[in-house]
Amino acid sequence: MKKVSVYIFAVMILFAFMALSLPALAQDDAKKATKGDKTGTNPINFTHDLRIYNEFLFLNTAGDGSQNITTLEFRTPFAGGKWQFRARARGASIEADPNNDGIDELNDGGVGDFDFRLLTVPIVNMKKKFALAVGLETSLPTATEVSLGSGALSFGPQVFGVFFAPFGIKGTLIAPAYQHKFSVDEDDGRSQVHQGLIDIFLLWGSSDKQYWALVDPQVILDFENEREFMIIDFEAGAMLDKYLGTKGHSAYVRPSVGIGGDRPTDGSIEVGYKIIW
Numbered sequence: 001m002k003k004v005s006v007y008i009f010a011v012m013i014l015f016a017f018m019a020l021s022l023p024a025l026a027q028d029d030a031k032k033a034t035k036g037d038k039t040g041t042n043p044i045n046f047t048h049d050l051r052i053y054n055e056f057l058f059l060n061t062a063g064d065g066s067q068n069i070t071t072l073e074f075r076t077p078f079a080g081g082k083w084q085f086r087a088r089a090r091g092a093s094i095e096a097d098p099n100n101d102g103i104d105e106l107n108d109g110g111v112g113d114f115d116f117r118l119l120t121v122p123i124v125n126m127k128k129k130f131a132l133a134v135g136l137e138t139s140l141p142t143a144t145e146v147s148l149g150s151g152a153l154s155f156g157p158q159v160f161g162v163f164f165a166p167f168g169i170k171g172t173l174i175a176p177a178y179q180h181k182f183s184v185d186e187d188d189g190r191s192q193v194h195q196g197l198i199d200i201f202l203l204w205g206s207s208d209k210q211y212w213a214l215v216d217p218q219v220i221l222d223f224e225n226e227r228e229f230m231i232i233d234f235e236a237g238a239m240l241d242k243y244l245g246t247k248g249h250s251a252y253v254r255p256s257v258g259i260g261g262d263r264p265t266d267g268s269i270e271v272g273y274k275i276i277w
Contacts, residue, residue, distance in 0.1 A: 038239065038248045038276045041203055041212050043175055044121045044131050044162055046077035046084040049248075053272030057265045060258060063097030067265075069112060087116040092148045110144035129164035137179070141187060151190035152183035160201075175201040196221035210239045222262070229260035248276040 037045050051073040059065030075086045090112030095104050119135035137156035143149025160177030176199075183193035199218035206212065216233040237252030254270040 037205075037209050038241075039205060039209060039212050039237065039250060040274045040276050041205065041214065041237070042162075042173070043160065043201070044124070044133055046081055046119075046121075047075065047276045048077070049075050049274055049276040051075075051272060051274045053254075053270055055254075055268050055270040057268040059094075059096055060263050060266050061096050061098045061100075063100035063102070065094075065096030065098070065106070067092065067094040067096075082120060084119045085116065086119065087114070089114050092143070094147050096147075106147050108145040108147045110148055112143050113139055113149040114142040115139040126164070129166075131162040131164075132159070133162070134159050137181075139181075139193075146190075150183070150193055151187035152193045153185040154181055154183040154193045156181040156197075169204075171205045171207055173201075173203050175203075177201065192224050194222075194224040196223065210242075212237050227262035229258060229263040231263070231265070232257050232259065248274075250274045250276070 038047070040047065040049055040051070052071070053073070054068065054070045057067040057069070059067060069090055069092045071088055071090050073086065073088045075084060077084050091110070092112040093109035094106050096106040097104050099105060115137055117135050117137040119133060121131055121133045123130070123132040125131070135158045137158065139150065139152070139154045139156070141149060141151050141153055143151070156179050158177060158179035160175050163174045165172055166174050177197075179197040181193055181195045181197065186192060197218060197220055199216055201214065201216050203212060203214040212235075214233075214235045216235070218231045218233070219228070220231065221228055233254055233256040235252055235254040237250055240249045240251055241247055251273050252271070254272065255267065256265075256270070257267045258265045
């Protein structure tokens with residue numbers, strides 16, 4: 001196991017301290033703040049939900065390149081609703097011509113990396129319209145092909161705040177977040193994972209909780225490979241219950257654009273379906 005920096009260790013200690021000091025009152029306030037919301041967009045709304053989504057990425061390579069990732073995601077609260085468990089499994093394929101010689105040197109398909117996360121909300125203050133969440137994500141090297149995964153066992157402690165109705169605008173929230181990912185074991189010949197991820201999630205939801213739109217700019221700091229780039233996601237979604245005669249069903253579309261010379265993708269398009277109960 002490789003040596004973990006003092007900074008990363010401090011982040012993990014902070015996560016542990018805040019999680020252990022979780023007050024029950026915070027969870028009661030969180031439930032009040034998210035009551036009746038089945039959109040699956042509020043990051044502190046711990047619901048039972050199943051999601052399936054497909055993302056098609058346009059790779060930033062010398063020649064043509066694309067990747068397709070289908071993800072099955074499950075989330076559930078536990079420990080009396082104080083915690084949330086999230087698991088994601090992926091199937092992926094890639095076609096790319098990095099040498100721009102007319103030949104797809106990469107042409108693989110199979111299983112991608114699997115990850116799971118534990119998340120809790122130790123602070124909720126609805127008088128100040130603020131919440132703070134902390135989590136720990138674990139990624140497993142389950143990809144069946146080198147091109148479909150990182151080839152590393154990695155951890156990603158994260159912290160994010162949620163500001164409700166910022167600037168007095170009803171139906172909105174802003175959630176700035178930071179995650180630090182690092183690997184502790186890699187396959188032979190694979191690089192270490194050492195990244196910082198910064199994103200600012202901006203959400204608008206209709207008053208009847210039937211429609212939403214969001215913008216999510218993300219800055220990725222790849223310390224291991226000395227690369228920096230940005231990805232900006234846009235999303236529009238709607239509840240489908242009145243059309244299907246169901247409860248908790250929704251769909252969305254989520255395009256993105258890559259920015260910066262180090263970007264791995266020029267852009268992507270994602271479509272998804274959620275069932276929340």
